[in-house]
Amino acid sequence: MEIVKYLTHIIISILSIFILLNIWGSYYDQKIRRINNENRDYGVILFVAALFIWGLIAVINLSTINVKVKESTEYAIKNLLNNFLSLINNALFLSAITYFDHGVEWANKSIRRRNIFIFISIFTFLLFMVIVILTYLNKFDACQIIDLIYTSLVFIVLMGVLYNSFSKRKLHGVAFVSLFVMVLAIIGQVFTALKIEDITALKIENAKEIGNTIFLASFAMMSSIFINLTYSWILEKATSLPYSDEILLEIVGKNQILELINQYENGKVEELKNNLKIEITKNNIEKVLQTLLIIFEKKGEKEDLNTVILLHSRLNEIEMRSAKGVVGLEEVQLEISKIKDATLKLIDKI
Numbered sequence: 001m002e003i004v005k006y007l008t009h010i011i012i013s014i015l016s017i018f019i020l021l022n023i024w025g026s027y028y029d030q031k032i033r034r035i036n037n038e039n040r041d042y043g044v045i046l047f048v049a050a051l052f053i054w055g056l057i058a059v060i061n062l063s064t065i066n067v068k069v070k071e072s073t074e075y076a077i078k079n080l081l082n083n084f085l086s087l088i089n090n091a092l093f094l095s096a097i098t099y100f101d102h103g104v105e106w107a108n109k110s111i112r113r114r115n116i117f118i119f120i121s122i123f124t125f126l127l128f129m130v131i132v133i134l135t136y137l138n139k140f141d142a143c144q145i146i147d148l149i150y151t152s153l154v155f156i157v158l159m160g161v162l163y164n165s166f167s168k169r170k171l172h173g174v175a176f177v178s179l180f181v182m183v184l185a186i187i188g189q190v191f192t193a194l195k196i197e198d199i200t201a202l203k204i205e206n207a208k209e210i211g212n213t214i215f216l217a218s219f220a221m222m223s224s225i226f227i228n229l230t231y232s233w234i235l236e237k238a239t240s241l242p243y244s245d246e247i248l249l250e251i252v253g254k255n256q257i258l259e260l261i262n263q264y265e266n267g268k269v270e271e272l273k274n275n276l277k278i279e280i281t282k283n284n285i286e287k288v289l290q291t292l293l294i295i296f297e298k299k300g301e302k303e304d305l306n307t308v309i310l311l312h313s314r315l316n317e318i319e320m321r322s323a324k325g326v327v328g329l330e331e332v333q334l335e336i337s338k339i340k341d342a343t344l345k346l347i348d349k350i
Helices: 002-030 032-036 043-063 073-097 110-136 140-168 172-193 196-202 207-239 246-251 255-265 269-281 285-299 302-323 329-348
Strands: none
Touching: 002 043, 002 207, 043 073, 043 207, 073 110, 073 140, 110 140, 140 172, 140 207, 172 207, 255 269, 255 285, 269 285, 269 329, 285 302, 285 329, 302 329
């Protein structure tokens, strides 16, 4: 049963890491964040790292499954390594919370986040020193109690943050499920920390198997909760765009436009203006309008932004009417000329 437990643990870790990285990578490939004018969010990466540590703990336990003699050096090393990785795992979860949009909001600032990281690192190091001393004294039970208390406290904090995040995103059902999952995870941790004699004292038939089942179920559900959380974050970012029509979602994937946007971000405004005017002479009006759309969105210039959207709609309409043969060539050229003039005026406003 223990072999199955650890193998399942490893498989769930690998699959969860793959899904989370895929969602996170897809978000930044699409560059939706450019429109939101935000920096990279590494909360998901910290979750991935925590899941990797969990998987690594399972690998260690699987490879040392026959090491059970407490007086042996191998057992001491196994115990120390497991506790060290567990501390790192908890530190990663606490660090990830600082990136939550609806978590501990006062901590969601770069300066405060850095200070929190420093505090978590120092606290984790001190706990590890205590565990090293206890391991040297062969106080393995005390090590497990410290790890259990620390993990339980982290899960309680995580429980509140997850509930708050899902509730703010109107996912109330998932919010209540996350509470249940975190409680189950704490129970699973308790069963994992129990010794054989403790389980026997409970007088529960097949208590060890029940404990393993609870642990695996809680781990699988926690992984799904993290995936749900990440996906709800993506949806929130996408639906929070002031203008979430096809134009905004389509433009960010075009490399040439992104090069122009980079010129703006790097302060090369005059160079950008000249390049945009050159694009106008080449009749690449749509490309220019799409670039202006992102720039004015970043600047928060709503009036100019609306003008760009209006010009883009007029350009699409005249091109569609021209393709259907509804308007003559002269009318098309006149309308495009007006759009060019209006676009040139917008370029000067950058």
